[in-house]
Amino acid sequence: MFSKACEYGIKASIFIALNSYKNVRVSLKSIAKEINSPEAFTAKILQDLVRHHVINSMKGAYGGFEIEKELISTVKLSHIVNAIDGDAIYSGCGLGLHTCDENHPCPVHHKFKSVREELKSMLENTNLEELALNIKSGASFLKV
Amino acid sequence: MFSKACEYGIKASIFIALNSYKNVRVSLKSIAKEINSPEAFTAKILQDLVRHHVINSMKGAYGGFEIEKELISTVKLSHIVNAIDGDAIYSGCGLGLHTCDENHPCPVHHKFKSVREELKSMLENTNLEELALNIKSGASFLKV
DNA sequence: TCAAAATAGGATAAAATTATCCGAATTAAA
DNA sequence: TTTAATTCGGATAATTTTATCCTATTTTGA
Ligand code: FES
Ligand code: FES
Numbered sequence: 001m002f003s004k005a006c007e008y009g010i011k012a013s014i015f016i017a018l019n020s021y022k023n024v025r026v027s028l029k030s031i032a033k034e035i036n037s038p039e040a041f042t043a044k045i046l047q048d049l050v051r052h053h054v055i056n057s058m059k060g061a062y063g064g065f066e067i068e069k070e071l072i073s074t075v076k077l078s079h080i081v082n083a084i085d086g087d088a089i090y091s092g093c094g095l096g097l098h099t100c101d102e103n104h105p106c107p108v109h110h111k112f113k114s115v116r117e118e119l120k121s122m123l124e125n126t127n128l129e130e131l132a133l134n135i136k137s138g139a140s141f142l143k144v
Numbered sequence: 145m146f147s148k149a150c151e152y153g154i155k156a157s158i159f160i161a162l163n164s165y166k167n168v169r170v171s172l173k174s175i176a177k178e179i180n181s182p183e184a185f186t187a188k189i190l191q192d193l194v195r196h197h198v199i200n201s202m203k204g205a206y207g208g209f210e211i212e213k214e215l216i217s218t219v220k221l222s223h224i225v226n227a228i229d230g231d232a233i234y235s236g237c238g239l240g241l242h243t244c245d246e247n248h249p250c251p252v253h254h255k256f257k258s259v260r261e262e263l264k265s266m267l268e269n270t271n272l273e274e275l276a277l278n279i280k281s282g283a284s285f286l287k288v
Numbered sequence: 289t290c291a292a293a294a295t296a297g298g299a300t301a302a303a304a305t306t307a308t309c310c311g312a313a314t315t316a317a318a
Numbered sequence: 319t320t321t322a323a324t325t326c327g328g329a330t331a332a333t334t335t336t337a338t339c340c341t342a343t344t345t346t347g348a
Contacts, residue, residue, distance in 0.1 A: 001145065001233060001260075004336065007240040014251050027294070041337050047296065060345025061293040077252070089145060096151040098288070107158050107275040107284045108221070111266050116145075119259045131251040140251045144242070148306065171324070185307050191326065204315025205323040 006084045009045045011035040011142050013080055016055055016065050017072045017132040025064035036143040045084065052083035073129035081123055090120045150228045153189045155179040155286050157224055160199055160209050161216045161276040169208035180287040189228065196227035217273035225267055234264045 002010075012031050019026045028046065032039040046065060050057045054075060057065050067075065081089065093100040094112035102109075134140040146154075156175050163170045172190065176183040190209060194201045198219060201209050211219065225233065237244040238256035246253075278284040 059295045063294045115263045203325045207324045
């Protein structure tokens with residue numbers, strides 16, 4: 001469904017959010033360890049999220065990644081997915097036609113559309129805060 | 145969402161079904177032309193579908209691909225997707241955990257599950273007959 | 289000021305997906 | 319029986335995605 005890059009991006013963001021509540025900046029190394037992802041590849045993805053202002057980074061000793069506490073609840077999954085995978089999963093044609101066009105629909109258009117919309121609204125209505133809290137409470141897990 | 149291979153496979157199957165109603169066997173060449181796909185790559189995918197008994201093939205002059213008329217309405221999108229992309233899209237974890245496990249859920253599990261189930265039921269409840277009929281009536285299109 | 293700890297970013301490599309090529313095997317009609 | 323039209327299947331290539339490596343740059347504390 002999502003690319004590996006996007007999966008890592010989502011998991012990393014949740015872990016960063018979790019720590020940002022505790023005013024702790026997390027390093028690339030600890031992120032990769034926590035979400036079980038390749039370090040250097042994860043670095044690229046984090047850079048991407050920084051460029052898209054989903055997370056913040058600080059270089060140097062005692063540096064790392066963070067998200068402003070007040071913003072955590074405003075970061076939606078859709079922001080992360082969009083930054084990394086783009087919007088094809090929302091708006092692209094399920095059968096790969098150049099554009100999804102109501103007036104020139106592919107065979108699965110009407111059936112596919114509702115699934116895609118549900119996915120879209122799910123992503124747009126899920127924020128990092130709730131995801132981080134579920135990790136904190138032990139209701140969900142980032143690896144294994 | 146789906147791989148290119150899967151997109152081609154679905155479109156090809158619909159076109160084959162459409163022609164099978166007219167007792168016409170279609171060649172690789174005409175399929176690739178109709179669905180706007182690379183010929184040799186499409187051949188591989190069709191071979192795969194033949195092996196999975198989604199479609200039938202006949203070699204030699206006047207050969208080509210077909211689906212038994214009586215079976216067209218029994219071929220579900222899920223069969224095609226499963227033959228080509230496997231079942232990860234149904235049953236895999238949205239964040240790439242090794243397995244999707246209710247007792248060890250990833251952060252998006254509960255939100256993701258319903259989307260995945262809707263997709264699954266859509267694919268399991270859509271058959272080639274209805275898709276072919278919509279193409280026939282001009283209600284939907286296989287290319288451009 | 290210097291050293292250590294980080295992220296940034298470019299270059300490259302590995303793996304997976306998508307795509308192409310070509311000869312072998314099969315089939316039916318002439 | 320020959321020939322033309324096909325699918326089949328193996329080898330290979332191109333592209334995209336995933337992953338790694340190395341150096342530069344930034345930041346803080348000693
Ligand atoms: S045209 Fe294919 S999903 Fe809309
Ligand atoms: S555990 Fe991730 S979707 Fe179920």
